[in-house]
Amino acid sequence: ALSHAPASAPSNPSHFMKGAIIQLATGELKRVEDLQTQDFVRSAEVSGGLKIDSSMVVDIRASQQKPGLVSLHFTVGEQQSKVTIDVPPEHPFFVFGQGWSSCSPERTAQLYDLACHPLQVGDVCVSITLQQQP
Amino acid sequence: NVEPRSVPVFPWHSLVPFLAPTQSD
Numbered sequence A: 001a002l003s004h005a006p007a008s009a010p011s012n013p014s015h016f017m018k019g020a021i022i023q024l025a026t027g028e029l030k031r032v033e034d035l036q037t038q039d040f041v042r043s044a045e046v047s048g049g050l051k052i053d054s055s056m057v058v059d060i061r062a063s064q065q066k067p068g069l070v071s072l073h074f075t076v077g078e079q080q081s082k083v084t085i086d087v088p089p090e091h092p093f094f095v096f097g098q099g100w101s102s103c104s105p106e107r108t109a110q111l112y113d114l115a116c117h118p119l120q121v122g123d124v125c126v127s128i129t130l131q132q133q134p
Numbered sequence B: 001n002v003e004p005r006s007v008p009v010f011p012w013h014s015l016v017p018f019l020a021p022t023q024s025d
Helices: A037-047 A105-112
Strands: A002-004 A021-023 A029-031 A050-062 A070-076 A081-087 A093-095 A099-102 A124-130 B007-011
Touching: A037 A050, A037 A124, A070 A124, A099 A105
Parallel strands: A002 B007, A021 B007
Antiparallel strands: A021 A029, A050 A070, A050 A124, A070 A081, A093 A099, A093 A124
């Protein structure tokens, strides 16, 4: 039996665990490690309310406010908006054409058993935002 | 009498960050 897990993420989000079942907007089910860029793009198209943005990593540094976390600086979408988020180094991001990537692939593998590339400045990550209503 | 084990299914959008401009410092 399949049960729909809440989207909100606990401290160690289990949806990044290797083998986790992900439901795309098309209804298709895929394992997290098998996802491709096109799966996200297609799901955003089908969902109607969400839009995929290209978010380029422009800076990675240790977080000043929260020890142990890293501050990721992005330029987001066509407007190149500046956005900064603080995340654990093992948090995976999906990079266009590359796949799962994180600031600490070793820790990501330990925690989630999910193979990751090193996340680097210049990588373009998949992010989402609300579709602008006309 | 086997108890069915439910497998959690996560929505696709829970995997990617929601980056809206208002989040910048």
